[in-house]
Amino acid sequence: MGSDRLVVVTTESVPGHRIVEVLGLVRGNTIRARHLGRDIMAGLKSMVGGEIKSYTELLTRAREEALERMLEEAEQMGATAVVNLRFTTASVMQGAAELFAYGTAVRTEPGQ
Amino acid sequence: MTEIVLILAGVMVGIPAGIIVLVALQGWLRDRGRRRHVTRELARRDVLLVSTTRLLEPDPARRPRVVAATVVRCLDDARHALAIFRTRLGGEIPSLTRMTLLARDEATLRLQRRARAQGLDAVLNIRYETSHVLPTTVEVFAYGTAVALRREGE
Numbered sequence: 217m218g219s220d221r222l223v224v225v226t227t228e229s230v231p232g233h234r235i236v237e238v239l240g241l242v243r244g245n246t247i248r249a250r251h252l253g254r255d256i257m258a259g260l261k262s263m264v265g266g267e268i269k270s271y272t273e274l275l276t277r278a279r280e281e282a283l284e285r286m287l288e289e290a291e292q293m294g295a296t297a298v299v300n301l302r303f304t305t306a307s308v309m310q311g312a313a314e315l316f317a318y319g320t321a322v323r324t325e326p327g328q
Numbered sequence: 329m330t331e332i333v334l335i336l337a338g339v340m341v342g343i344p345a346g347i348i349v350l351v352a353l354q355g356w357l358r359d360r361g362r363r364r365h366v367t368r369e370l371a372r373r374d375v376l377l378v379s380t381t382r383l384l385e386p387d388p389a390r391r392p393r394v395v396a397a398t399v400v401r402c403l404d405d406a407r408h409a410l411a412i413f414r415t416r417l418g419g420e421i422p423s424l425t426r427m428t429l430l431a432r433d434e435a436t437l438r439l440q441r442r443a444r445a446q447g448l449d450a451v452l453n454i455r456y457e458t459s460h461v462l463p464t465t466v467e468v469f470a471y472g473t474a475v476a477l478r479r480e481g482e
Contacts, residue, residue: 223391223392224393224394225392225394225453225473226394226452226453226455226471226472226473227381227392227452227453227473228381229381230392231386231387231388231390231392231475232386232387232388232389233388261402262402262403262404262405262408262462262465263348263351263404263405264351264352264354264355264358264404265352265355265356265359265401265402265403265404265405265407265408265427266355266358266359266362266401266402266404267399267400267401267431267434268400268401268402268465271400271461271467272398272399272400275398275400275467275469276396276398279396279398279469301394301471302455303396303455303457303469303471304457305457305459305467305469306459307459307460313459313461328388
């Protein structure tokens with residue numbers, strides 16, 4: 217997860233870098249509904265219990281999408297890094313969830 | 329006539345009930361194995377996991393990476409029914425406690441693995457998020473910043 221173009225961290229600073237400009241909040245979200253085909257498999261799986269791999273995968277991919285949207289916004293602002301990244305999840309209606317990623321876009325330079 | 333009805337009823341109830349119990353038993357055994365595996369792997373502690381930001385000093389030469397892991401877990405039908413029954417009694421629901429704990433440990437283990445796969449040896453600022461997907465099904469999401477620690481003497 218993350219990006220090769222921008223440095224993304226959940227901490228307030230980037231090791232070895234100095235923040236020269238704070239560009240502001242960036243965010244990305246996506247709302248995903250449960251997939252019918254996956255649901256049938258998950259329904260079968262719930263007989264046995266254990267990990268539901270199809271949902272794990274679905275949610276991982278959805279969060280990557282939200283993160284990607286956040287990164288696009290940061291890039292448009294001319295950021296070199298996003299600090300203090302956070303994720304939240306909310307279920308908006310029966311069978312649908314919102315995945316939200318947010319952080320602070322900054323410009324950094326090497327040095328302490 | 330009544331005997332035939334009784335036998336049929338017995339078969340119609342007995343077979344599904346038997347399947348549910350057998351399947352639950354298999355699930356229980358598998359979860360127990362999984363729990364042992366996760367506990368053993370986490371005990372290796374080759375990647376340092378902390379929920380703080382400034383306690384450790386990362387190597388400035390190495391690029392930090394966000395690592396994240398999601399785990400969705402559910403109870404089997406038999407334990408699901410027992411857990412629902414348990415909510416009528418009140419108090420702790422041990423099967424759910426254990427399931428949630430296992431999901432968290434598993435997510436933590438994946439963070440550790442992903443950090444190691446990038447050649448990094450610590451994860452800072454770890455956050456957990458738990459959401460409720462379906463009844464007795466939880467999603468655990470864990471994320472943090474993987475870094476390389478500065479070695480002593482460097």
